[in-house]
Amino acid sequence: xxxxxxxxxxxxxxxxxxxxxxxxxxxxxxxxxxxxxxxxxxxxxxxxxxxxxxxxxxxxxxxxxxxxxxxxxxxxxxxxxxxxxxxxxxxxxxxxxxxxxxxxxxxxxxxxxxxxxxxxxxxxxxxxxxxxxxxxxxxxxxxxxxxxxxxxxxxxxxxxxxxxxxxxxxxxxxxxxxxxxxxxxxxxxxxxxxxxxxxxxxxxxxxxxxxxxxxxxxxxxxxxxxxxxxxxxxxxxxxxxxxxxxxxxxxxxxxxxxxxxxxxxxxxxxxxxxxxxxxxxxxxxxxxxxxxxxxxxxx
Numbered sequence: 031x032x033x034x035x036x037x038x039x040x041x042x043x044x045x046x047x048x049x050x051x052x053x054x055x056x057x058x059x060x061x062x063x064x065x066x067x068x069x070x071x072x073x074x075x076x077x078x079x080x081x082x083x084x085x086x087x088x089x090x091x092x093x094x095x096x097x098x099x100x101x102x103x104x105x106x107x108x109x110x111x112x113x114x115x116x117x118x119x120x121x122x123x124x125x126x127x128x129x130x131x132x133x134x135x136x137x138x139x140x141x142x143x144x145x146x147x148x149x150x151x152x153x154x155x156x157x158x159x160x161x162x163x164x165x166x167x168x169x170x171x172x173x174x175x176x177x178x179x180x181x182x183x184x185x186x187x188x189x190x191x192x193x194x195x196x197x198x199x200x201x202x203x204x205x206x207x208x209x210x211x212x213x214x215x216x217x218x219x220x221x222x223x224x225x226x227x228x229x230x231x232x233x234x235x236x237x238x239x240x241x242x243x244x245x246x247x248x249x250x251x252x253x254x255x256x257x258x259x260x261x262x263x264x265x266x267x268x269x270x271x272x273x274x275x276x277x278x279x280x281x282x283x284x285x286x287x288x289x290x291x292x293x294x295x296x297x298x299x300x301x302x303x304x305x306x307x308x309x310x311x312x313x314x315x316x317x318x319x320x321x322x323x324x325x326x327x328x329x
Contacts, residue, residue: 189239
């Protein structure tokens with residue numbers, strides 16, 4: 031079996047734990063039955079991706095099969111990874127989905143798309159990255175117990191699919207658990223209304239291809255202000271939303287990476303030059319577009 035799964039950026043400002051965006055970076059896996067577990071890894075963070083111990087793909091694969099009472103079939107995996115690990119780009123969601131999808135295929139579990147997404151969401155704890163990774167495009171998801179409702183659009187749209195982005199990646203990663211621990215337990219009514227308005231506008235912006243709405247639609251009071259201290263790139267880049275070359279700026283997932291949407295008519299070189307002036311030359315900038323969902327083929 032061959033799997034290709036996209037990176038994802040969740041939250042996108044006000045859409046905390048609700049929206050996700052598939053990105054054009056991908057994790058590609060070729061899996062075949064073997065006499066013992068083996069991994070050949072290339073690409074970004076290949077050494078980590080190639081470890082057999084504490085490997086999220088294989089651990090998930092074994093756990094799902096064990097819970098289903100199915101035989102754990104050893105696999106030989108060939109991985110090529112483009113997704114930064116621990117940078118708020120959905121690497122764990124892609125790994126979890128890969129593990130569940132492999133278990134479903136090699137264990138004959140018959141989960142289907144909805145079942146795979148539900149199981150990966152259960153393991154992840156929330157469905158925003160998982161839904162975007164599996165279905166692609168711009169995804170809105172809601173969870174009620176074990177039931178997950180998902181709406182997705184934009185992956186094949188000429189309007190939003192052509193939007194260009196730059197991902198600013200700092201050298202040090204940030205654990206999601208640490209980023210979540212910074213958030214308050216309660217919010218004021220004023221801040222809740224502020225975010226409801228902008229999250230609704232964010233959905234409309236992607237639904238109608240309105241790049242001009244992102245400057246307002248990506249404002250947030252629920253998670254970005256509290257995470258800014260451990261995500262220094264965010265503090266530096268948020269003021270760029272006042273400049274015409276930049277359409278929107280948001281923390282990618284829980285951080286520390288920051289996703290920057292280019293304004294209409296702005297070239298990648300112009301935007302990269304402006305961002306580099308703000309963050310310095312040591313920050314990596316990755317050019318991106320909206321990505322498609324999972325791709326599955328039989329070898």
